[in-house]
Amino acid sequence: MVVKEVRIRNYRLLKDITLSFDERSTLIVGRNNTGKTSLAEIFRSFLSPSGPKIKYEDFNQLCLSEFEGAFTALKEDKSEDEIRLLMPTIELELLVDYTENADSYGGLGDFIVDIDEGIFETKILASYELKNGKIKDFFQGLDPAEPKLYFKELKISIARYFEANLYAIEPSNDSNRVKLEFNKLNKLLLSEVINAQRGLDDETHNEKDVLGKSLGNIFNSSASEGAPKEFKEKSEKINSVVKELQNKIDTDFQDKVKELLPVLSIFGYPGLQDTDLSVSTSLNVKSLLESNSKVFYQKSENFTLPETYNGLGFRNLIFILFRIYEFFREYQSAEVTLKGHIIFIEEPEAHLHPQMQEVFIRQLDAIIEEFQKTFNNKVRWPVQFIISTHSSHIANEAEFSKVRYFLSKDVSQTSVKDLGDAFKEKESKVDKEFLHKYLTLTKCDLYFADKAILIEGATERIILPEIIKKADSVDKTKLRSKYLSVVEIGGAYAHHFYKFIDFLELKALVITDLDSVKKDETGKQITYPSSPCFQGAKSANTGIYKWFGQKERMPLDEVRAKKDEEKTTSYRKIAYQVSEKDNDACGRSFEDAFMLANRELFNLDGANEDEIELSAFGKAKKIGDDSKANFAIEYSIEKTKWIVPKYIRDGLIWLDDGAAVKDEVVTDGAQE
Numbered sequence: 001m002v003v004k005e006v007r008i009r010n011y012r013l014l015k016d017i018t019l020s021f022d023e024r025s026t027l028i029v030g031r032n033n034t035g036k037t038s039l040a041e042i043f044r045s046f047l048s049p050s051g052p053k054i055k056y057e058d059f060n061q062l063c064l065s066e067f068e069g070a071f072t073a074l075k076e077d078k079s080e081d082e083i084r085l086l087m088p089t090i091e092l093e094l095l096v097d098y099t100e101n102a103d104s105y106g107g108l109g110d111f112i113v114d115i116d117e118g119i120f121e122t123k124i125l126a127s128y129e130l131k132n133g134k135i136k137d138f139f140q141g142l143d144p145a146e147p148k149l150y151f152k153e154l155k156i157s158i159a160r161y162f163e164a165n166l167y168a169i170e171p172s173n174d175s176n177r178v179k180l181e182f183n184k185l186n187k188l189l190l191s192e193v194i195n196a197q198r199g200l201d202d203e204t205h206n207e208k209d210v211l212g213k214s215l216g217n218i219f220n221s222s223a224s225e226g227a228p229k230e231f232k233e234k235s236e237k238i239n240s241v242v243k244e245l246q247n248k249i250d251t252d253f254q255d256k257v258k259e260l261l262p263v264l265s266i267f268g269y270p271g272l273q274d275t276d277l278s279v280s281t282s283l284n285v286k287s288l289l290e291s292n293s294k295v296f297y298q299k300s301e302n303f304t305l306p307e308t309y310n311g312l313g314f315r316n317l318i319f320i321l322f323r324i325y326e327f328f329r330e331y332q333s334a335e336v337t338l339k340g341h342i343i344f345i346e347e348p349e350a351h352l353h354p355q356m357q358e359v360f361i362r363q364l365d366a367i368i369e370e371f372q373k374t375f376n377n378k379v380r381w382p383v384q385f386i387i388s389t390h391s392s393h394i395a396n397e398a399e400f401s402k403v404r405y406f407l408s409k410d411v412s413q414t415s416v417k418d419l420g421d422a423f424k425e426k427e428s429k430v431d432k433e434f435l436h437k438y439l440t441l442t443k444c445d446l447y448f449a450d451k452a453i454l455i456e457g458a459t460e461r462i463i464l465p466e467i468i469k470k471a472d473s474v475d476k477t478k479l480r481s482k483y484l485s486v487v488e489i490g491g492a493y494a495h496h497f498y499k500f501i502d503f504l505e506l507k508a509l510v511i512t513d514l515d516s517v518k519k520d521e522t523g524k525q526i527t528y529p530s531s532p533c534f535q536g537a538k539s540a541n542t543g544i545y546k547w548f549g550q551k552e553r554m555p556l557d558e559v560r561a562k563k564d565e566e567k568t569t570s571y572r573k574i575a576y577q578v579s580e581k582d583n584d585a586c587g588r589s590f591e592d593a594f595m596l597a598n599r600e601l602f603n604l605d606g607a608n609e610d611e612i613e614l615s616a617f618g619k620a621k622k623i624g625d626d627s628k629a630n631f632a633i634e635y636s637i638e639k640t641k642w643i644v645p646k647y648i649r650d651g652l653i654w655l656d657d658g659a660a661v662k663d664e665v666v667t668d669g670a671q672e
Helices: 038-048 065-073 082-088 105-109 134-139 147-161 182-186 207-221 231-261 285-292 312-332 354-375 392-397 426-442 458-474 494-504 542-547 556-560 590-597 610-628 629-640 646-655
Strands: 002-011 013-022 025-029 088-098 123-128 162-170 173-180 189-196 298-300 303-304 342-345 383-388 405-412 413-418 451-456 486-487 507-511 570-574
Touching: 002 038, 002 342, 013 038, 025 038, 025 354, 025 392, 038 088, 038 189, 038 342, 038 383, 065 082, 065 134, 065 147, 088 392, 105 123, 105 173, 105 182, 123 182, 134 147, 147 162, 162 182, 173 182, 182 189, 182 570, 189 312, 207 383, 312 342, 312 354, 354 383, 354 392, 426 494, 451 458, 451 494, 458 486, 458 590, 458 629, 458 646, 494 507, 494 542, 494 570, 507 646, 542 570, 570 646, 590 610, 590 629, 610 629
Parallel strands: 025 383, 025 405, 189 342, 342 383, 451 486, 451 507, 507 570
Antiparallel strands: 002 013, 002 088, 013 413, 088 123, 123 162, 162 173, 298 303, 405 413
16 A cells, blocks of 8 residues: 555645655655644644544644634524535545555455445545534634634634544545544554654763663564564563563562561551561563663674764664664554555754765665565565655755655745656756756755855855855845855756746846857858957857747847846846946956956956956956966955945845845945
C-alpha cells in the first residue's frame, strides 16, 4: 500500500493544501514557519495509538471568522444542513493506492467501498467535526460581540461538541462513504515522527536517556505476539538471563536487604507490635534497558568509549538509525499485518557536516534495503519517509520529483507546490537538468531565502556586500536584515532560473551585463567582437534575449529602450547597464559601468560622452586581462568611497519592496 496524496484542511497553518507523497521518500522544503512541522503533527494527532487528539488551538486562524459566519446563519434561521456546511472541520484525507495488496487486502478490506474490480484506490478521511444534532447546543451562550468571553466559550464548546470521525470514501464518488472506528486505521497504517529536538546537545540528557529508550522500545517490540520468530528468540534469551538474576535477588539479596530494615515496633505505635517490613525487588527488562543501559563504542578488544565521547553529528546519525530500526521492529511486530508505514524525519541535518547530510539523504534507500534483506527475509517494508529540512545540501541532492515546497502566502495559511509537476513538460527538460546539476554542485539556498540576487560572476560576488551596505545606508533599504541568497550564474545561464524563481514565488533580482557587440565584416567570416555601447549592434547576453521571449540576440538599441515595466515580472526584475543620466555614456559590463558612475575616481577623460565611454571600455578590458577579482577586492576593502551604478541601485530598491529613491543628487564619495 502507498499513500499517494494527502489533503489537509484547517489544521494550523495548513488551511487547505494537497500534496503527493513519493512512494519511498518525499522532501519538504521551505522557509521558516510555513507549516512543515504541522504536516507531521496532524498525522500524530489523528493516528495516536490512544485515539485522536485535536484541540481548539489546532484550528487555522481563518476558521474563527467561519464560526462567526455559522453563528450568523443560525440567527437568520438557516437550515441545519446550511449551517453545518459553514462550520469548519479539521480534515486529514489520504488517497491510497493498494495495487500491491490486490491479492491480500487484510486490514484494507474495511476501507474498500467500491465494487469496481479495476480500481485499486480508496480515500481515507479523518475528520474533527461537530457532532450530529449539536448546532444549537454548540452556539448556546456564545456572543461574538464580547470577544474575550466569546473565544473562551468557543474553546469550551469545541472541546464539548466536536468529535473525531473516520470514513472510507469511494475515490470517484465522495457521497459513497462508510464510517469506521479509528482502531481500524491504526491496524492499517503506522505513523511515526523523529523530532528535530533530540536532546543530544543537552548535558542533562545522557546516552541512557536518548538511546536507552530506543533499546527499551526495540525489546518491547521483540516480546510482542506478532514479532518474527528469530526476533522473539533473542528477547527470550535476554529474559532468561534476567530470570536467573531475579532468583538470586529473591533469596540472598532479599535476606541482606531485610537486615537493613528497622522493626516497626521500636516506634511503639499501637497495633504495630507484630508487624515487620519486608522487601520485594523485581527486575523489568524494558526499564533496565531504558534507564540503566549505556551505548559504548568498541575501539579495541579491551577499550571502549561512552557514546558522549563522539561528536554530536555522529551521535545524531546513530540516534536516527536507532529510531528507524525501532520503528521497523514495531511495524514487524504488530499483531496484524500493517499495510503502510509513514516515518517523518524533521531536520536530519542537525549537527551534521555538509557531506554527511548528502550521504544521509542518499543512503535512506540503502537502509531500507538492508533491513528488508537482513531482518525481514527480503519481504518489502512498505515505508514512506517524509523529510523536512532547512539544509540546502539535503534539498539540492534530491530529485525534483521528490521535492514539495511549502510557501507561506500570509501569516495564516500555507500553499504547497510540487517541483516535479512544475518541470514535467518537455520544454522544461533542459532547465530541469541544468538546475539539478547546478543546485547539487553549488548548494545554493534558494528554497529557504527571503529574496535572491542572481549575479554574473566573481567581481559582483566579491563587491556585492559593500554595494548592499551602501544601499541600506543611502537609499534606506533593509537588505542586510533579510535572508538574501546570492547565486553566481553568469549571463549565459540566467534564463534557466526564470521558471524556478517563479515556482518559488521568490522575489529575485537578476544583475547581468549588456554585453554589447559590433558587427565585423572585415574577415573571411562575419564576427561580433565586444564593443562600447555607442558602437554596439546587438546584445550578446543570452539571459537578456530569453527574458524578453526572443530566440536570438536582440538589437542593442531595442534592449536599451526597454521600459522598467518590461524588465519586471511578478517575482523577477532584470537589471543591466543604463546611463547614469539621460544621454550619458553607458557601460557594457559591471567594470566600465562602475567607472562611469565614478568618473573622477578613475580619471576618465574625453571630449564627449562617446570618448568617455571608450575610455571606460578600454580600462575595463585591461582589468579583465589582469584580474577582475583583484579589482573587486580593492574596491571592497581598500577604496570604499564610490557610488553604486544606477542599474544596480534601482534594482536593489525594487528588491527591497520599493524603498523611495532620494531626490538629491549623490556625488562621488557620498556613499561611504
